[in-house]
Amino acid sequence: GTYAQLSTGTWLGILKSFNTNAYNEEVVKRLQALLLKQAELQAPRGAPKPKLSQGALDALSQQARADPVFLDALGSTTALGMWHNLERTPLTDESLVQDLPRDSQARWLVQALREGYIGDVAMAARESALEVAANAAADTLGKLREAVDSAAFGAKNGVLAVGPGSSMARVQEASVKAAGAVEALQAARDRFAEAGGRADGSADRGAWQAKLQELSLAHASAPAVAAELRRLSQSIADG
Known part of the structure; x- marks a missing residue:
């Protein structure tokens, strides 16, 4: 809320006055948290929330550290005043800038985030979604193999039941889940490739x-x- 942002602003102001490096690192941490929020906003409705890998966060953080003007703006009272909105609204949403003066620091900050970070965040989010889908497919295929092994062993020993609770029923359930997971994986691969990623x-x-x-x-x-x-x-x- 407003009080929390005021407290944060006071703390950042103290850090900036006495320890520039500590101030920069605190602002970088806030940027990382914001980018994680933005990555979650990239997820399609109903899909698992993507996560940014530590490697992706480190690369984006290094980019920020190399831009003192951007860091200064990110820790400003202007940024603090719009932070809650930045956490809840995709950076690509025009509502973030539609009422802002063209020469305002707030508009400049949104544009800087869009131009310098949102593309990498979107790609990293899609890569994360691809990894989640691949893990889910691997898990369901593993369970299908287990079910098939069990059914095959039973069949060799004359157990050929197909009713509820039977090994064949487990094969049916596992095959449906595996097929769905593989389909979801292909969809994630397609989205990643469409965005310019190498699947x-x-x-x-x-x-x-x-x-x-x-x-x-x-x-x-x-x-x-x-x-x-x-x-x-x-x-x-x-x-």
Whole structure:
């Protein structure tokens, strides 16, 4: 509320007077919180709220630290006065600026956020949504495999029931959920690609392979673990 923003403004003013670095870091923290809110506002209705990865937040924070004019504006009384609205309204919404004078600090700040941050936030949010969808698909497919294994074992032993509670009923339930999750994953991939992202993971491939190599070296003396890691390595080669 208003009192909270006044208190924040007083605290930021004290920091700015006595410790510029501490002031900048406090403003960066507020920016991170705002960008997380904006990422959530990017989510389609009914979809899980996306999260920005720490890497994305770090990159955006470094960008802010390199722009003292922007940081100063972000910690100003003008920014504090409109902060609640910034947290609740997508930065692309014209209502944020429609009543603001063209040469006002408030309009400049919204434009700076739009031009310098919202594109990266939107892309990071879509990437997060893609990761959530991929994890959900992997989970449901894993449960489908478990259900199929159970039904196959039963069938080999003459258990061929199809009624409620049977292994085949579990296969049916798991297959419906898996199909829905795979469809949702494809939709997330399409949205990510439409926004200009590379849904093949090429941007992260180097880091992914480096981590896999690190794990392979660490567990080379454990044959069972090493075999699973080789299988994981083959998955990206096949892709």
